[in-house]
Amino acid sequence: KKDEKAQSTGKRERRDSTPAVYVPVERRPDIQESRLQLPILAEEQVLMEAIKDNPVVVVCGETGSGKTTQIPQFLYEAGYGRDAMIGITEPRRVAAVSMSQRVAEEMNLSQRTVSYQIRYEGNVTPETKVKFMTDGVLLKEMQKDLLLSKYSVLVIDEAHERSVYTDILIGLLSRVVPLRTKKGNPLKLVIMSATLRIEDFTHNQRLFKISPPVIKVNARQFPVTVHFNKQTPGEYLQEAYKKVCKIHRMLPAGGILVFLTGQAEVHALCRKLQRSFPSVGDAKVKKTAESKETKKSKKEQKLLKIDLDNYTIEGDEDQADDGILEDDIDLEAHIVGVDDEDDMDDNGDMPTSDADLPIHVLPLYSLLPPDRQQRVFLPPPAGSRLVVVATNVAETSLTIPHIKYVVDTGKVKKRFYDKVTGASAFQVTWVSKASADQRAGRAGRTEPGHCYRLYSSAVFSDFQTFSPPEIARRPVEDLVLQMKDMSIDKVVNFPFPTPPDVEAVHAAEQLLVQLGALQHTAKPKDPKAAPSPVITPLGRAMARFPVSPRFSKMLALGEQHGLLPYVISIVAALTVQEIFLSGGGPAGRAEEQQEQQEQHAHSSIAQLKNTWAGQGQSLLLGDIMVLLRAVGACEFAGCTNKFCEDNGLRYKAMTEIRSLRTLLTNAINTVCPGAKVHIDPNMRPPTELQAKLLRQIMLSGLGDRIARRVPTDQISDKSHKFAYQSTSMEEYVFIHPSSVLTKTRPEYVIFHEIIEARKPYMHCVAAVEPEWIPLLVPNLCTFSEPVQDVPPTYDSDTGRVRCHRTSTFSRLGWQMPS
Ligand code: ADP
Numbered sequence: 001k002k003d004e005k006a007q008s009t010g011k012r013e014r015r016d017s018t019p020a021v022y023v024p025v026e027r028r029p030d031i032q033e034s035r036l037q038l039p040i041l042a043e044e045q046v047l048m049e050a051i052k053d054n055p056v057v058v059v060c061g062e063t064g065s066g067k068t069t070q071i072p073q074f075l076y077e078a079g080y081g082r083d084a085m086i087g088i089t090e091p092r093r094v095a096a097v098s099m100s101q102r103v104a105e106e107m108n109l110s111q112r113t114v115s116y117q118i119r120y121e122g123n124v125t126p127e128t129k130v131k132f133m134t135d136g137v138l139l140k141e142m143q144k145d146l147l148l149s150k151y152s153v154l155v156i157d158e159a160h161e162r163s164v165y166t167d168i169l170i171g172l173l174s175r176v177v178p179l180r181t182k183k184g185n186p187l188k189l190v191i192m193s194a195t196l197r198i199e200d201f202t203h204n205q206r207l208f209k210i211s212p213p214v215i216k217v218n219a220r221q222f223p224v225t226v227h228f229n230k231q232t233p234g235e236y237l238q239e240a241y242k243k244v245c246k247i248h249r250m251l252p253a254g255g256i257l258v259f260l261t262g263q264a265e266v267h268a269l270c271r272k273l274q275r276s277f278p279s280v281g282d283a284k285v286k287k288t289a290e291s292k293e294t295k296k297s298k299k300e301q302k303l304l305k306i307d308l309d310n311y312t313i314e315g316d317e318d319q320a321d322d323g324i325l326e327d328d329i330d331l332e333a334h335i336v337g338v339d340d341e342d343d344m345d346d347n348g349d350m351p352t353s354d355a356d357l358p359i360h361v362l363p364l365y366s367l368l369p370p371d372r373q374q375r376v377f378l379p380p381p382a383g384s385r386l387v388v389v390a391t392n393v394a395e396t397s398l399t400i401p402h403i404k405y406v407v408d409t410g411k412v413k414k415r416f417y418d419k420v421t422g423a424s425a426f427q428v429t430w431v432s433k434a435s436a437d438q439r440a441g442r443a444g445r446t447e448p449g450h451c452y453r454l455y456s457s458a459v460f461s462d463f464q465t466f467s468p469p470e471i472a473r474r475p476v477e478d479l480v481l482q483m484k485d486m487s488i489d490k491v492v493n494f495p496f497p498t499p500p501d502v503e504a505v506h507a508a509e510q511l512l513v514q515l516g517a518l519q520h521t522a523k524p525k526d527p528k529a530a531p532s533p534v535i536t537p538l539g540r541a542m543a544r545f546p547v548s549p550r551f552s553k554m555l556a557l558g559e560q561h562g563l564l565p566y567v568i569s570i571v572a573a574l575t576v577q578e579i580f581l582s583g584g585g586p587a588g589r590a591e592e593q594q595e596q597q598e599q600h601a602h603s604s605i606a607q608l609k610n611t612w613a614g615q616g617q618s619l620l621l622g623d624i625m626v627l628l629r630a631v632g633a634c635e636f637a638g639c640t641n642k643f644c645e646d647n648g649l650r651y652k653a654m655t656e657i658r659s660l661r662t663l664l665t666n667a668i669n670t671v672c673p674g675a676k677v678h679i680d681p682n683m684r685p686p687t688e689l690q691a692k693l694l695r696q697i698m699l700s701g702l703g704d705r706i707a708r709r710v711p712t713d714q715i716s717d718k719s720h721k722f723a724y725q726s727t728s729m730e731e732y733v734f735i736h737p738s739s740v741l742t743k744t745r746p747e748y749v750i751f752h753e754i755i756e757a758r759k760p761y762m763h764c765v766a767a768v769e770p771e772w773i774p775l776l777v778p779n780l781c782t783f784s785e786p787v788q789d790v791p792p793t794y795d796s797d798t799g800r801v802r803c804h805r806t807s808t809f810s811r812l813g814w815q816m817p818s
């Protein structure tokens, strides 16, 4: 009987190609029927043969063609799950969870067999045969078992997204696959992409010596008419609301899918739409006088700028969607009522539908609980129109049925890295052309559709063709440290699909060695191989912090000494440029004006109503103390615009510092729960001892940015008065006139950066003691043999024997006692 069934659904042929290992699956008839509609089913035999005959196969197919849900089933039926697991990686947690549920359901198996594992949770059992996981989870597993012996096949889904983890995974797997073949226990690799832009994987000798075969799945795609806005509105959220209203009022039945950037926006639009239209069950609800009132007042309300530039922490891309750290502002208040008289620019001749048709509004974003996500797959209640308000997850990860209209804001939240601190922040930007086309394609899955782009065609023509891989945008130092933390030692030779600059990788390794995060091992295991430095315990501690290595070292030491709130404030303040107010002016008077402004900044900071004394050690903290004072006082005053204005601070800068502090504080509490840091509006100034420790911590991170005052007798040129010699430049450098250390002029200083103005100026200067240098930045010192006539001493506190030596700091030959 089963044979007949198999034959009637076209199963017979596939059974013939792999008869020995076929694992039968009993599917429900409705499931079986809907599967047969999927374009991927037509390719099953070709695909399975390609996988049987090749170690690596690339599959390209439009979103919704059935790649994620069907390929794991093909593999299971072909027996790949018999002795080992079938693993599928997803860049997003949402996909790992919901796809494992869907596949279990389609195969009529429990989640004990088809399971998922994401960072903090999972339902994997010893019986698991098909395992969905995030790419981060698989990378962690590879640290323990590089050969991945538990798996017979690995499917890398959404490879076109080019997340850093996906790229690293593919690089690692390109080496593991031949190793497994050599061992006689082959591992199959399937790379899946929703776009045809796959040359980085297929024609890449570094990665695969033999180009893997590409299986293209031709999805049935109905034509989609794309409508551009004549003008690009500033308020895309409001524009999206208007557009949905118009479509609902004027166009024939069919689901609407709206693309927004984050959870807060999704909820705001959902609520607004639910209030504006009757939902199922109250179809006859009429707009009351009251709601007209609100509409009017909302219209009159002056729009504030929506600022969603929210910082968030390193980790799964889900956080972009989730908007964990979005300010809790009432976005809904920003959506003003739709103007009924406003004619539909591009659809003057549209047929009118029943304006009282109920609306079925559903949100969709990564961290929405799975049961609520599932609702988008069900048909909407009879007689209602489905409106799904989604983030980027709906672009390729999840295919929503019944969509005829797409409303595309053209925006996405993307991670940007600060060049200086390496802190990453999600910012709203334009999507790429490829993404915009993907989004439009969502409208043509079941019948011809329409895509409304809420931006002009001129704006569209400026979009990037594809968004560059994340690895190209990420600071290299940070990447190197993360990879070393994953026990990938030879980053330079790593087979990246798109490699970072080799020089930059070397420079990053050097800096990390200087910082003590990496260490050269005495003997490389393979004598022929160039030694590559390996990670130290300090490096591991640093790798947990979502900032660049200099700063993560400061944070790691700050944690050790209970100074995290200060170090967090300092790192945040150093990230944000120009915290003091300044105005423009005629170029000729720039200098004078600059000095005036600096004085102003100075005196206003001094006036901050705060008890932070500028004495002793605190004074030696120099400009960093000024930053701390500004942050502390501003936080104390509630970070108001007025306070900033009164004290010569830039409000925008101070709010940025605030969100960055929140970001770092949250991130640190996640990675080291023991730290228990919080943002204290009553942060006290550091004590003398703390200020001294803070200077040492700054030195440990900025060890290669030290300068020493040039002795007066060595200065011939008058303009070189008070010059400093830095480790990084031949030229003399100077303390910036705005610094609080211009009067003290300590012998040794550290600085945050050098800015070329009239002279090369050091910015953010703090004093350091010369004796600290050999202790805190020994990598930059060379030491003499122990001095013979001074006997070694025993330090009973540390239990160490100390030899007396002289140390020479860097190539400049500064001699210091040690
Ligand atoms: P691809 O990976 O190629 O984008 P998928 O395998 O994700 O395609 O989707 C194939 C089909 O399965 C789509 O039509 C989608 O709507 C449907 N589908 C996916 N998940 C579910 C679910 N949880 N419930 C109902 N249908 C689903």
Ligand code: MG
Pocket: 064, 067, 068, 069, 157, 396, 397
């Ligand atoms: Mg998919």
